[in-house]
Amino acid sequence: MDTVYYLIQNMLPIAIPLLLVALGGMFSEVGGIINLALEGIMLFGAFFGALFVYFIQDSGMNPQTILLLGMVVAAVAGIIYSLLLSFASITMRADQTIAGTALNMLIPAVVLLFSKMFFGSDGVTTNVSFYIRKIPVLGDIPILGELFFQKTYLTVVIGLVFMIISVIIFYKTRFGLRLRACGEHPHAADSVGISVTKMRYLGTSISGFLGGIGGFFYSVGVMDGNVNGHTGVAGFGFLALAVMIFGQWRPGKVFFAALFFAFLRTLAYSVELIPFLNNLGIDRTYYKMLPYIATMVVLAFTSKNSKAPKAEGIPYDKSLR
Amino acid sequence: MEGNNSSSKNKNSIVQFLNKIGIGSFISALMAIILGLVFGYLIMLFAIPSSANDGFGYILFGGIERIGDVFYFATPIIMTGLSVGFAMKMGLFNIGASGQYTMGMFFALYVGFMWDLPDGIHWIVAVFAGLVGGMIWGLIPGIFKAFLNVNEVITSIMFNYIGMYLVDMLIQSSGAMYDPIRTRTNYLPGSALIPPLGISGSNVNFGILIAGLIGIILYIVLQKTTFGYELKATGHNKFASEYAGMKGKTNIVLTMGIAGALSGLGGALSILAPSAIAGSSMTYEPINIISQAGFNGIAVALLGNSHPIGTIFSAIFISHIQRGGTLASLVGYKPEIIDVVVAVIIYFSSFSMIMSSYLGKFIKRLVIHSNKDDKDDKDDKEKNNLEEA
Structure with missing residues (x-):
């Protein structure tokens, strides 16, 4: 039982x-923009x-x-960085995959350059x-409290709140419906007076918002x-794209897909703690490959x-209508 | 009036001629390069204002003094660039060049260490092994795309990770290949090394000639063969080419296989190359990081507009500014500045075609403006014609 607690908490x-x-990738793609830059945005x-933490700690x-x-x-x-993608792929009608790849390549180099210049290291280290250890009140609930609200980070609670907000925006608001229309049939959306450009900018900006937060988390x-x-x-941006495709561009399914991948990854990094798997004597690297292989399957x-x-x-090209 | 007409005709034919030899894509690549370099200069100016000019000078011209090294480091990215460009001709985005490159490198290493072959044959077999390794890793996304409708981008990315973990594990578990003290691969036996070209002060080897030759072969395949034609036709319009009876699925698998083989060859050519230490090979450090060569290949292919010959030149250019970037550390800059410049170049080249078409329209307007008299004449003539009718 301790192992189960450990796995879920981790x-x-x-x-x-x-x-x-x-979810960020989903908001961008249902608006019609492939966001390959998620890795960079993160x-x-x-x-x-x-x-910020470094300066305020x-x-x-x-x-x-x-x-x-x-x-x-x-x-x-995240929003600011995603605007670079929006500008290239919406305003300048660039190839979205290529613009995204460029943005992914830019950031590691900038981080290394900046950190080497100002910290003399490969990144930012905070303390x-x-x-x-335990969230007050919620952590005292039997079983569930120990599973979800002990030995954890505040990020888990915030993340779940964002999940709920995303579901509401996606299904229950006029904006969500309009955004999806722009990804399915932009010309039809345009013909009823929806600005495809504005909607797509908003979609990628949401992905920048969630991507930036996801990276920090x-x-x-x-x-x-x-x-x-x-x-x-570590490729989480790309893995998130796979999670999104696995989740078929729908928030609920994306949620379970994310749990599935996170479980496999946690399993891969805690093989020693699980006697059954440890006794099998399989090289740990195979477990590290597991999330990626599972994605493909x-x-x-x-x-x-x-x-x-x-x-x-x-x-989107208006003249093709 | 006759004279005026023929001169404007000439102008049109010049424009057509320029378009034919791909001058439009050349100008747009040039624009992206200039914007990228300007951005790099601004960063340098911001970082250390006093030595920005010296550092920028190194980036622009530093590579010329080390031309051998430029070719040496251009070899692998020519191959990954050709790989990405070749797949791009069919409308496939081979972001998996890194995994294929790593796989090719591993196969070459395996043959280099494990097979005992005579001099003169050993390295050739090792290079071919690299080709096979990359091809296997390229075929997988092709098969997933053709038969299971999985986007090749996501498959390629996943197999970049799977390949990297697999290769690192296999190398670390092999006593013959891996030196646990230096945490790198051992030096390859001399017979497995690609012979150097014998240029003093540099390790440039037959690899660059192989890469150049393959670029030319690819050009011929794309321009002169049915397969090349089908490939480009599918890239232009998938449905029309299928309607015309081309075997789309087979071609997808074949294209990805060839693209993988090209990247794998890049991995083999880089790891089998002799290094700066006399009589020793390049080494690989398995630290669970995806190889950068594949991503640089994307940059190279984009800059070369996916044209095989253009790719060779753009690889040499990227290698040139990378050498310059290493030299810029003499005046206090970090070599990562080049990665920033390259990324900015790709960003701009993703929409530079559109920028250059705007520029083209602007220039056209200027030309039309200066030739207004011509136009007036023409208008008069048309009016006359109408009146006659």
Whole structure:
């Protein structure tokens, strides 16, 4: 039972960044823009979030307040970075995959350049502990409290709140419906007076917002509040894209897909603690490959009737109506 | 009036001629490069204002003194660039060049260490092994795309990670290949090394000639063969080419296989190259990081507009500014500045075609403006014609 507690407690801080970034990718793609730059947006948000923590950590502020403020900084950074993608792919009608790749390449280099110049290291190192032993009240609930609200980070609770908000925006607001229309049939949306350009800008900006926060949460929950230019966010942005496709561009399914991947990854990194797996004597590297292999297996079975937005990746051209 | 007409005709034919030899894409690549370099200069000015000019000078011209090294480091990115460009011709985005490159490198290393072959044959077999390794890793996204409808971008990314973990594990578990004290691979036996070209002060080897030759072969395949034609046709319009009876699925698998083989060859050519230490090979450090060569290949292919010959030149250019970037550390800059410049160049080149078409329209307007008299004449003539009718 202790192993189960351990796995779930360790899984959630990993699942939340994946979930938020995948939701971000979803908002961008249902609006019609393929956001391959998620990896870069995450690192950009994580970098500025960590930089903020670095400058404020000696002020004696409550760690959880610092986390919330850092989150805001990361969100703003993410939005700003995503505007570069929006400008290229919406205003300039660039190839979205290429613009995204360029943005992914830019950020690790910038982080390394900046950190080497000002810190003499490969990234930003902070010494604030965001770890929470037990959340008051919620942590006292039997079983559930121990699973979800003990030995965790505030990021888990915030992430779940963002999940609920995303579901409401996606299904219950006029904006959500209009955004999806722009990804399915932009010309039809345009013909009833919806500005496709504005909607797509908003969609990618939401992905920048969630991507930046997701990156910061990754650095808090996985990297102990540090950011490194070499390892970046370890492909979480790409994994989030896979989670989004696995989740068929729908928030509920994305949620379970994120949990699934986070579980596999946690399992891969805690093989020693599980006697059964440890006794099998399989090289640990195979477990590290497991999330990626599982992605491929799942995609192989689900992609035949993919629910991808029909107009994704195609720059909107009014004159083709 | 006759004279005026023929001169404007000439102008049109010049424009057509320029378009034919791809001058439009050349100008747009040039614009992206200039913007990228300007951005790099601004960063340098911001970082250390006093030595920005010296550092920028190194980036622009530093590579010329080390031309051998420029070719040496251009070899692998020519191959990954050709790989990405070749897949791009069919409308496939091969972001998996990194994984294929790593796989090719591993196969070459395996043959280099494990097979005992005579001099003169050993390195050739090792290079071919690299080709096979990359091809296997390229075929997988192709098969997933063709038969299971999985986007090749996501498959490639996943197999970048799977390949990287697999190769690192296999190397670390092999006593013959891995030196646990230096945490790197051992030096390859001399017979597995690609022979150097014998230029003093540099390790430039036959690899660059192989890469150049393959670029030319690819150009011929794309321009002169049915397969090349089908490939480009599918890239232009998938549905029309299928309607015309081209085997789309087979071609997808084949294209990705070839693209993978090209990247794998890049990995083999880089790891089998002799290094600066006499009689030793390049080494690989398994630290669970995806190889940068594949991503640089994307930059190279974009800059070369996916044209095989253009790719060779753009790889040499990127390698040139990378050497310059290493030299810029003499005046206090970090070599990462080049990665920033390259990324900015790709960003701008993703929409530079549109920028240059705007520029083209602007220039056209200027030309039309200066030739207004011509136009007036023409208008008069048309009016006359109408009146006659």
